[in-house]
Amino acid sequence: DAGVTQSPTHLIKTRGQHVTLRCSPISGHKSVSWYQQVLGQGPQFIFQYYEKEERGRGNFPDRFSARQFPNYSSELNVNALLLGDSALYLCASSLEASGEQYFGPGTRLTVT
Amino acid sequence: AQKVTQAQTEISVVEKEDVTLDCVYETRDTTYYLFWYKQPPSGELVFLIRRNSFDEQNEISGRYSWNFQKSTSSFNFTITASQVVDSAVYFCALSAPLGKTSYDKVIFGPGTSLSVIP
Numbered sequence: 001d002a003g004v005t006q007s008p009t010h011l012i013k014t015r016g017q018h019v020t021l022r023c024s025p026i027s028g029h030k031s032v033s034w035y036q037q038v039l040g041q042g043p044q045f046i047f048q049y050y051e052k053e054e055r056g057r058g059n060f061p062d063r064f065s066a067r068q069f070p071n072y073s074s075e076l077n078v079n080a081l082l083l084g085d086s087a088l089y090l091c092a093s094s095l096e097a098s099g100e101q102y103f104g105p106g107t108r109l110t111v112t
Numbered sequence: 113a114q115k116v117t118q119a120q121t122e123i124s125v126v127e128k129e130d131v132t133l134d135c136v137y138e139t140r141d142t143t144y145y146l147f148w149y150k151q152p153p154s155g156e157l158v159f160l161i162r163r164n165s166f167d168e169q170n171e172i173s174g175r176y177s178w179n180f181q182k183s184t185s186s187f188n189f190t191i192t193a194s195q196v197v198d199s200a201v202y203f204c205a206l207s208a209p210l211g212k213t214s215y216d217k218v219i220f221g222p223g224t225s226l227s228v229i230p
Contacts, residue, residue, distance in 0.1 A: 033217065033218070041222060041223075042116075042203050042205075042220030042221055042222050042223050043157070043203075043220045045218060045219070048216075048217055056216075056217055058217065088155060090157060092157075100147070100159055100162045101218060103156060103157035103158075103159070104156070105154070105155060106155050106156065108155070
């Protein structure tokens with residue numbers, strides 16, 4: 001079975017632009033979580049979606065938003081990009097809302 | 113508030129040596145999960161283990177073993193006979209509830225970078 005997939009793998013954007021990152025969970029998994037990992041740090045929780053509803057949100061500004069589709073795939077949107085948004089964005093899926101999370105390869109976002 | 117501390121920022125060992133990665137956590141929850149993840153240079157996080165807060169039995173999986181001690185809030189990870197392929201950043205993590213719901217998020221420690229020298 002395919003693991004968690006994310007697209008694109010790399011992305012370069014300019015300050016002020018908008019970006020959309022995509023994630024497809026493992027087949028059968030209904031929960032998707034998003035994390036931001038700045039270089040040299042551990043991942044930081046951004047959102048969790050379960051059954052297409054937002055179940056939790058981390059300490060991130062409203063510029064960050066996400067949604068989950070009927071097929072359980074998910075998008076993370078970031079508006080008005082700042083240099084500090086440069087990071088590896090990781091998507092994780094789990095079978096249940098509080099189960100072990102399986103991570104995708106991430107999307108490396110560089111904001112210039 | 114929940115927190116995970118990994119005091120060792122970087123560790124270097126020679127191949128075949130044993131190495132222990134330390135993890136100390138803080139939480140007021142009575143039910144929680146602890147995790148270890150491996151992040152090789154490729155960047156993908158690889159799940160290693162999940163441990164329920166009610167299960168303090170040590171676990172061994174091949175060359176990997178984990179020591180969970182609730183009394184000291186520690187969840188240490190030992191690699192026996194280390195190999196070059198073990199070189200990676202290792203993260204200890206703790207589940208934390210999302211408000212009063214049954215859903216949770218994962219709080220990661222800062223990671224320990226392990227280098228195994230041939």
